[in-house]
Amino acid sequence: MLARPLAVxxxxxxxxxxxxxxRHLVINVAVGGFAAAFVFYxxxxxxxxxxxxxxxxxxxxxxxDRSSIFPGLNVExxxxxxxxxxxxxxxxxxxxxxxxxxxTFLGLLIGVARLTxxxxxxxxxxxxxxxxRNLPLLLIMFFFAxxxxxxxxQIQDRAGLNGVxxxxxxxxxxxxxxxxxxxxxxxxxxxxxxxxxxxxVRSRRMKQExxxxxxxxxxxxxxxxxxxxxxxSYFALLLPVRxxxxxxxxxxxxxxxxxxxxxxxxxxxSALIALSLYFSAFIAEIVRxxxxxxxxxxxxxxxxxxxxxxxxxxxxxxxxxxxxMIPALNNEYQNANKDSTLAHAIAYGEIVLISNRIVNNExxxxxxxxxxxxxxxxxxxxxxxxMNTINRNVQVK
Amino acid sequence: MKVRxxxxxxxxxxxxTAVVACGDDGESERVMELEAEVASLQSQISTLEGRQAAEDxxxxxxxxxxxICGVKADxxxxxxxxADGTVDGNDADYCRAVxxxxxxxxxxxxxxxxxxxxxxxxxxxKEIDVLIRTTTWTxxxxxxxxxxxxxxxxxxxxxxxxxxxxxxxxVSELGGATICIxxxxxxxxxxxxxxxxxxxxxxxxxxxxxxxLRAAFISGQCDAWSSDKSQLGGHQFTLQTDDGISAVVxxxxxxxxxxxxxxxxxxxxxxxxxxxxxxxMIIAEEQGVTSGNVSQMAANPPNNTVARLLGVGFxxxxxxxxxxxxxxxxxxxxxxxIAQVGNYGEAYEATLERVGLTxxxxxxxxxxxxxxxxxxxxx
Numbered sequence: 001m002l003a004r005p006l007a008v009x010x011x012x013x014x015x016x017x018x019x020x021x022x023r024h025l026v027i028n029v030a031v032g033g034f035a036a037a038f039v040f041y042x043x044x045x046x047x048x049x050x051x052x053x054x055x056x057x058x059x060x061x062x063x064x065d066r067s068s069i070f071p072g073l074n075v076e077x078x079x080x081x082x083x084x085x086x087x088x089x090x091x092x093x094x095x096x097x098x099x100x101x102x103x104t105f106l107g108l109l110i111g112v113a114r115l116t117x118x119x120x121x122x123x124x125x126x127x128x129x130x131x132x133r134n135l136p137l138l139l140i141m142f143f144f145a146x147x148x149x150x151x152x153x154q155i156q157d158r159a160g161l162n163g164v165x166x167x168x169x170x171x172x173x174x175x176x177x178x179x180x181x182x183x184x185x186x187x188x189x190x191x192x193x194x195x196x197x198x199x200x201v202r203s204r205r206m207k208q209e210x211x212x213x214x215x216x217x218x219x220x221x222x223x224x225x226x227x228x229x230x231x232x233s234y235f236a237l238l239l240p241v242r243x244x245x246x247x248x249x250x251x252x253x254x255x256x257x258x259x260x261x262x263x264x265x266x267x268x269x270s271a272l273i274a275l276s277l278y279f280s281a282f283i284a285e286i287v288r289x290x291x292x293x294x295x296x297x298x299x300x301x302x303x304x305x306x307x308x309x310x311x312x313x314x315x316x317x318x319x320x321x322x323x324x325m326i327p328a329l330n331n332e333y334q335n336a337n338k339d340s341t342l343a344h345a346i347a348y349g350e351i352v353l354i355s356n357r358i359v360n361n362e363x364x365x366x367x368x369x370x371x372x373x374x375x376x377x378x379x380x381x382x383x384x385x386x387m388n389t390i391n392r393n394v395q396v397k
Numbered sequence: 398m399k400v401r402x403x404x405x406x407x408x409x410x411x412x413x414t415a416v417v418a419c420g421d422d423g424e425s426e427r428v429m430e431l432e433a434e435v436a437s438l439q440s441q442i443s444t445l446e447g448r449q450a451a452e453d454x455x456x457x458x459x460x461x462x463x464x465i466c467g468v469k470a471d472x473x474x475x476x477x478x479x480a481d482g483t484v485d486g487n488d489a490d491y492c493r494a495v496x497x498x499x500x501x502x503x504x505x506x507x508x509x510x511x512x513x514x515x516x517x518x519x520x521x522x523k524e525i526d527v528l529i530r531t532t533t534w535t536x537x538x539x540x541x542x543x544x545x546x547x548x549x550x551x552x553x554x555x556x557x558x559x560x561x562x563x564x565x566x567x568v569s570e571l572g573g574a575t576i577c578i579x580x581x582x583x584x585x586x587x588x589x590x591x592x593x594x595x596x597x598x599x600x601x602x603x604x605x606x607x608x609x610l611r612a613a614f615i616s617g618q619c620d621a622w623s624s625d626k627s628q629l630g631g632h633q634f635t636l637q638t639d640d641g642i643s644a645v646v647x648x649x650x651x652x653x654x655x656x657x658x659x660x661x662x663x664x665x666x667x668x669x670x671x672x673x674x675x676x677x678m679i680i681a682e683e684q685g686v687t688s689g690n691v692s693q694m695a696a697n698p699p700n701n702t703v704a705r706l707l708g709v710g711f712x713x714x715x716x717x718x719x720x721x722x723x724x725x726x727x728x729x730x731x732x733x734x735i736a737q738v739g740n741y742g743e744a745y746e747a748t749l750e751r752v753g754l755t756x757x758x759x760x761x762x763x764x765x766x767x768x769x770x771x772x773x774x775x776x
Contacts, residue, residue: 063585064601077589146609150616169618170575170602251573254563255620257600266618347580347603360581 046366056364057082063357065349067265069094071176075349081358085368088354089375095268095350096337096379099275103336104329106280111287112313125284132281138342140278144270145346155256158248166246166258172269173246176262184240187233194229198222267348271340279336286328290321323394330387334380351375452664454526455725458499466492467511467525473631474752475531475551476508484508487748488529491550491658491675494738495527498674498730499722503737517542520661527671529658531627538659547658547672548679550741551749552760552769554650555587556626558633561643563620568595568649575600577610577619587652588623607632615640625654630754637753646753650760666723673721677731679772680706681740682763688739695732706775707732719775741770 016022061084065075073090075083113125132140152169153159160166166173202222209216234240246261294317302312344353355368458464468488469476476486493503511519511530520528521543531553532538534546557576559565568591578584580603592599602619604610611632614622622629622644629646636642658675660668681687684703686694691707698704704711705719708728716728727733738744742763745756754761762768 063589065603066600077593146612150612150618154617169616249573253565253570253572253574253620255571255574257573257575345605347605353580357581357585361583361586 051366051370053364054367056358056362056367057085059362061354061358062361065354067091067267067347067349069262069264069268071262075354081362084354084358085351085371088349088351089379091348091354092337092340092350092375093379095271095275095343095348096340099272099279099336099340100333102272102276103279103283103332106276107283108287110280110284111291114284114288115291129281129284132277133285135278137274137278137339138345140274141270141342141346144273145266149266149270155248155258156250163245163247166248169266170258170263171266172264173248173258173261174264175243175245177241178244180239180242181237183237187237187240190233190237191230194226194233197229198226201225265348267343267346270346271343271348271350275336275340275343278339279332282332282335283329286325286332287321290324290328291317293324294320319394323391323396326387326391326394330384330391333383333387337379337383338376452661452667454660454664454667455499455670455722458526458667459725462500463505463507464492464496464499464527465507465509465525466495467509467516467519467528467530468492469530470510472531472628473634474749474754475627475631476529478508478510485748487551487744488531490738490744490748491529492527494674494678494734494744495658495671497733497737498670499726501727501730501733503733517544520544520659523661526667527658527660531625531656532659533654534657534659543662544659545662545664545668547660547668548675548772549655549657549769550675551627551656552650553625553627553654553656554760555584555591555623555652555654556629556646556650557588558622558624558629558644558646559620561645565645565647568647568651569597571599571621571647572597573599574620575602575618576621576623577602577604577613578623579603579607579610580605582624583652584623584625591649591651611636615642623651626650627656627749627754630749630752634752648758670722670726673719673775674731674734675741676772677706677734677775678738678741678744679763679770680775681731681735682742682770683765683772686735686740688736688743691732691735695729702775707735717776 016026058080060077061075061079061081062077064077065084068074068087068091070090073087073094075087079087110125110128113121114129116122150169152167155166155168155170157168158166159168160173164175199222202218202225205216205218205221208214209218244260246263247259248256249259250256298316298320299312302316307315340350341352343350344356347353351372355372358368359365466489468484468486470478472486474486476484476488478484489506489508492506492508496506497503499505509519509525511525511528516528516530516532517538519525528544529550531551533553534549538544539546557568557571559571559574565571576588576599578588578601585601585603588599588601600619602613604613610622613619615636622632624632626646633644633646636644658671660671680702681691684700684706686703686706694703695707695709698707698709698711701711705717708716708719708731710716718728721730739747742756745761749761750756756762756768757766760769762770764771
């Protein structure tokens with residue numbers, strides 16, 4: 001009895017469904033409806049959470065965090081919370097930038113090493129890649145922060161190069177620069193001018209070399225120009241910065257601490273090493289893949305021209321491989337940026353750790369996490385922008 | 398094929414209904430207003446109901462035949478679930494004391510682990526009758542969480558522990574030290590405030606979990622360990638027993654953390670009972686009534702205070718009725734409490750003193766000895 005009307009209904013439904021116009025309408029309305037409902041839901045919970053109440057940002061942070069490598073980025077207890085969050089973002093950047101630099105350098109070496117005919121070198125490189133690519137990043141961080149560095153000497157042992165460098169399980173004390181007088185910003189500007197002047201001189205000499213075929217030593221000339229500007233301005237500005245050396249001092253309490261120089265805290269060092277090792281393994285694979293994508297004819301032609309293996313690599317293979325590498329590297333750099341947040345587990349004062357303490361003391365979770373969201377979207381967009389610019393410049397035009 | 402099509406059609410139909418329901422703005426706004434009104438009325442009704450009828454924990458406990466008590470499971474001295482199923486600790490002893498007052502039998506307790514995350518939910522959901530789990534009495538908990546606090550059984554506060562060979566006797570000598578602290582705790586703020594006020598410098602080293610912090614303290618990554626003193630006492634104990642490291646907790650207390658039992662709001666009969674069991678144990682200590690001499694004291698009370706505490710008459714007179722429990726429990730309930738659990742000092746001695754939380758000279762000494770432990774009169 002029921003079967004007939006049901007069959008008719010199904011037939012009508014199917015008739016509607018199989019006509020593109022109706023089907024697209026139904027799908028569009030459904031998807032749009034879901035999207036609208038989702039946005040409404042988010043907006044109402046944001047509204048319910050007093051999202052626009054930002055008064056908590058001007059209250060003091062409450063406790064210090066001195067895990068930064070740049071003394072200016074250490075959070076003090078009296079800092080307003082917004083400033084603490086900014087310093088946390090600075091701490092994130094100060095580990096990410098160096099981690100990207102180190103992992104790219106390492107990744108390039110290891111990626112090339114994997115393709116060398118030397119079986120020992122290529123297998124060691126493969127082992128490295130397989131090891132660090134397959135370990136969780138957090139585990140690598142824990143290994144350094146909690147297992148390796150804890151066994152370093154005690155601070156009172158004064159291990160290291162006395163007067164220049166100390167190593168202990170509290171961190172590494174290294175020489176640092178500090179302001180010698182109020183003119184140091186001018187000196188930074190002078191250094192920037194020096195770099196520009198050096199680059200100009202170098203490109204002039206380069207052009208001359210290309211035009212005449214005579215060797216003109218462009219790198220040496222560029223470097224010398226920069227050094228001259230830096231040295232002259234350094235003395236002209238009455239020694240604007242000076243170097244401070246670290247020392248181990250004993251307080252009246254009998255406890256030891258570092259003074260002078262700067263202390264690279266274990267949280268920072270562990271995070272930097274772990275990020276560098278982990279991402280260098282991925283970058284090595286990208287480098288290897290990109291090199292293998294270059295036709296064999298290229299290196300054979302280079303060899304036929306009499307170029308050495310090193311010249312083949314640096315002049316012929318790598319510049320072409322770079323075009324293939326860059327989009328993939330962009331991904332890895334953005335991942336490194338985001339994964340640096342894991343360092344909160346080893347007490348490095350990056351943005352998540354700093355923000356979580358605010359959430360613990362005050363609540364305001366949505367607002368605080370909103371800043372984390374903004375910081376990572378912005379920094380990743382900047383990374384993308386830089387990589388895309390490089391990408392455009394290296395493409396065949 | 399047909400079945401899959403039907404499935405797709407029905408999903409779309411549901412989606413469309415949802416869209417249509419969201420679509421009509423004016424209508425849905427009115428509906429939402431009405432719904433909000435109904436919800437607020439409902440919550441008012443349930444609050445009123447909660448105030449009047451529902452909260453009679455004492456009767457519930459009596460009917461059930463045992464007391465369900467929320468305690469800590471892993472803190473030496475306060476609450477430890479042993480492998481053999483027994484439960485030790487000062488908090489657990491107060492659970493037993495309440496059971497002794499209600500049933501005359503301190504063994505009629507079911508212990509339930511309460512974590513810092515779920516403790517107030519357990520209490521609100523009536524899964525436990527009383528929460529005795531190193532819970533700090535604060536204004537926001539008292540007011541916002543619908544929790545009522547019985548008298549403080551332990552005056553805690555952030556403290557600092559150093560290794561014994563550092564040879565220090567005061568926090569004021571700690572300038573320049575590196576201090577290990579658990580991240581995200583109120584201790585961070587307490588230490589920062591204290592050192593700033595004292596004009597002392599320090600370095601902070603934070604950890605997410607205690608085992609890593611402990612290893613850092615042992616290896617000398619930090620000179621001092623800061624946490625609530627009650628916690629430090631337990632750690633000091635295990636450092637000595639497990640690693641042979643002797644440490645001292647410095648006498649200064651950097652912040653206020655009064656810990657005590659708590660019950661649900663709007664149940665004053667039950668609240669009064671828990672409160673006066675604790676007060677009674679404090680008074681018993683002041684008057685020298687112990688588990689050893691309580692029966693003798695009850696037979697022949699030395700003064701009116703002891704007579705009223707134990708619910709007996711003084712000098713041939715009739716016993717005075719204090720009204721605790723409104724006749725649902727015996728007037729002599731404190732006799733059972735003291736006989737089976739002991740007075741405040743005995744309970745402290747048996748649990749907290751054993752894990753190194755020295756009572757003498759601390760805020761937890763009786764007010765007679767210059768401490769803070771003081772009970773209002775029982776009369």
